Structure formats: C-alpha cells, structure tokens
Amino acid sequence: MKTLETITELSHEFGTEDYVKGGGGNTSCKNADTLWVKPSGTTLGGLKPETFVALDREKIDLLYATETPTDKQAREALVKEVMTNAMRPESSGRASVEAPLHNVFSATYVVHTHPALVNGMTCAQNGKATCARLFPEALWMDYVDAGYTLCMKAREEIKAFEDENGSEPSVIFLKNHGVFVAGDCSEDIEEAYAVIMNRLREEYKLAGVSTELSVAEIGDTSASEAELSEWIGSDAAEVKSSGVFEAAAGPITPDHIVYSKSVPLIGGLSKDAVESFKANNGYFPRVIVASDAVFAVGTSEKVAELALLLAQDGALVQQLAKAFGGIEFMTDDAREFIENWEVEAYRAKQMS
Numbered sequence: 090m091k092t093l094e095t096i097t098e099l100s101h102e103f104g105t106e107d108y109v110k111g112g113g114g115n116t117s118c119k120n121a122d123t124l125w126v127k128p129s130g131t132t133l134g135g136l137k138p139e140t141f142v143a144l145d146r147e148k149i150d151l152l153y154a155t156e157t158p159t160d161k162q163a164r165e166a167l168v169k170e171v172m173t174n175a176m177r178p179e180s181s182g183r184a185s186v187e188a189p190l191h192n193v194f195s196a197t198y199v200v201h202t203h204p205a206l207v208n209g210m211t212c213a214q215n216g217k218a219t220c221a222r223l224f225p226e227a228l229w230m231d232y233v234d235a236g237y238t239l240c241m242k243a244r245e246e247i248k249a250f251e252d253e254n255g256s257e258p259s260v261i262f263l264k265n266h267g268v269f270v271a272g273d274c275s276e277d278i279e280e281a282y283a284v285i286m287n288r289l290r291e292e293y294k295l296a297g298v299s300t301e302l303s304v305a306e307i308g309d310t311s312a313s314e315a316e317l318s319e320w321i322g323s324d325a326a327e328v329k330s331s332g333v334f335e336a337a338a339g340p341i342t343p344d345h346i347v348y349s350k351s352v353p354l355i356g357g358l359s360k361d362a363v364e365s366f367k368a369n370n371g372y373f374p375r376v377i378v379a380s381d382a383v384f385a386v387g388t389s390e391k392v393a394e395l396a397l398l399l400a401q402d403g404a405l406v407q408q409l410a411k412a413f414g415g416i417e418f419m420t421d422d423a424r425e426f427i428e429n430w431e432v433e434a435y436r437a438k439q440m441s
C-alpha cells in the first residue's frame with residue numbers, strides 16, 4: 090500500500106539522531122477506517138511497512154467517549170484495554186501509546202519526534218512566548234501527562250484551533266516533550282520540519298548559543314568504571330563513559346527519564362555517594378557525573394549506551410534553552426507519573 094510505504098520512508102527520514110534517540114518518537118498513516126501506527130518500543134529507523142500496528146479507528150473513537158477512573162494507573166490500564174481491543178486481528182505488537190492522539194488528526198500522515206533543537210524551545214522558561222513569536226501558525230500545548238491525558242487535552246485544543254482557524258494545526262509543540270507534524274503528503278511534512286529546524290537554528294545563532302554540545306577530552310576511566318560496577322552491581326553490569334559535559338540536573342522530558350532516569354548523580358565518585366543517591370531516590374544512578382568523565386551504567390550495553398546518549402541530548406537541550414531564558418525542568422508530579430507508568434517500563438524493556 091502506497092501510504093504505508095510513504096510513512097515508512099518518512100519514519101526513516103525522521104528517525105535519525107537529529108530528531109529522536111532510542112525508541113523515541115512515533116509515526117502513523119491512516120485512511121477512513123484504519124490507523125497504522127508505530128509499535129511501542131521500536132525505533133523509527135527500523136520500521137517496515139508490515140511492522141505498523143493496524144487499529145480500527147471506530148474502536149479508538151470509543152476511548153474519547155469512555156468514562157475513565159480518576160486513579161491515574163487504573164485509567165492507563167483501561168486505555169491499554171481499549172487500544173488492545175482496537176487492534177486489527179492480523180496485527181501484532183503493541184500500538185504506540187500516542188496512537189489515540191495520532192487518530193485525532195484528520196491528516197493522512199503524522200510524524201512525532203523529539204529533536205534537541207525543538208526541545209531547546211519546549212523545555213525553556215520562555216518556550217511558550219518564543220513559540221508564539223517564531224511559529225504563530227502552530228499550536229502550543231502546556232505540559233500534561235503523556236498518554237490518555239495528553240490525547241484528550243490535545244483533542245480539545247485541536248478542535249478549538251480548528252474552530253478558530255478553519256483547519257486543524259499541522260504543527261503542535263508539546264512543552265517538555267517534542268513536536269507533532271501532520272500532513273497529507275510527505276512534502277508537507279518535510280517542508281514543515283525544514284521550516285521548524287531552520288527557524289530555530291537561526292534563533293540559536295542570533296543568541297550565540299552553539300547547537301553542538303561541548304564535551305571535554307576523556308582520559309583513562311577503566312578504574313572508575315570497574316569501581317562503579319562493583320558498587321552498583323548488576324544495574325551497572327555495563328558502563329559507558331564520555332568526556333565531561335554539563336549534564337542536566339533534573340528531568341527534561343519523558344524520554345530522558347525513561348533512558349537516563351530523572352536525575353544524575355553529580356559530584357563525588359564514591360561508594361558512599363552512590364549509596365546515598367539510592368537511599369534518596371529509590372534507585373541506583375544511571376548517569377554519574379564525575380570531575381573527569383561522565384559515566385552511564387546499565388544492565389546491558391544497550392541500556393548504558395542509551396543512558397549516555399540521552400544524558401548528552403538532555404545536556405544539549407539545556408544548553409540550547411539558554412537562548413530562551415534557560416531550562417525549565419518537569420514538575421515533581423509530571424516526573425512521578427512517568428517514573429511509575431507501566432507503559433514506559435514496557436518501552437524501556439523493549440530497548441534493553
């Protein structure tokens with residue numbers, strides 16, 4: 090089918106590290122009855138036409154009318170059930186958690202990504218005002234919990250936008266998260282992304298903020314790596330290290346929490362520091378910032394690699410946000426929702 094081939098090409102085009110890291114981002118295409126969406130926990134770059142999950146759009150629509158429990162975890166369980174029921178029998182895998190939001194758009198193609206250049210704006214103190222100035226044609230959404238809450242709020246705001254402007258938005262910026270781009274052909278999607286990236290690049294240049302993360306030279310870190318493995322145990326079966334960079338001290342976006350944990354251990358590289366971090370946070374640090382290197386640890390090489398990649402991405406976002414008043418971390422409520430969300434645990438596990 091032509092649309093599935095087109096969305097596969099778009100997924101590869103926007104599945105590079107400039108746009109997403111790890112299993113971040115999601116894409117979809119649709120006709121009147123069916124929505125094909127990226128399976129949760131897969132990478133955009135690895136998608137094939139046959140890996141998309143096919144969902145019955147009428148059954149997804151049921152979600153918008155369903156009365157949901159107020160308890161957040163119970164509500165997400167119900168959403169999962171509605172989404173499982175909406176799967177076409179020939180499909181396997183688990184639909185991306187943002188599938189109900191993809192379904193809200195009437196546009197054929199939706200490409201959702203988390204570019205550092207975009208998050209420099211969406212994670213900044215002055216993000217909203219900057220968005221209104223640079224992208225008056227786009228819709229800005231304040232932070233809401235991902236999944237059900239985001240879908241319902243976006244649905245409401247897309248409708249209001251449509252009433253006011255006569256058509257749905259083709260670009261939605263999500264605070265502390267990323268961007269959704271919708272269009273009826275690949276050229277529309279490519280054009281919209283080009284405008285977004287170029288305008289932002291220009292702004293960073295004007296503000297004198299580099300779009301490259303500065304990373305110091307690294308020396309021999311093998312002794313520290315061995316120590317971290319010894320102190321942390323199986324959670325640090327693999328250790329990756331990088332030259333020092335200015336790691337973000339708090340949670341930037343859901344993806345950063347999923348892959349790098351909400352906060353890094355900054356400062357002392359000692360058994361005591363690692364243990365008091367665990368006592369304070371309930372988990373061992375995934376990212377450790379020492380004076381001569383930054384370490385990322387994991388149960389597998391993949392986990393450690395992604396932790397370092399996202400830590401560097403978060404540091405770049407923090408650097409870019411300086412152009413717009415500085416970084417604004419996620420709130421404690423927002424952070425806790427992601428930390429406890431089963432969907433994200435599933436997603437992280439698929440990438441380990």
Ligand SMILES: [Zn+2]
Binds near residue numbers: 113114201202266267
């Ligand atoms: Zn996302």
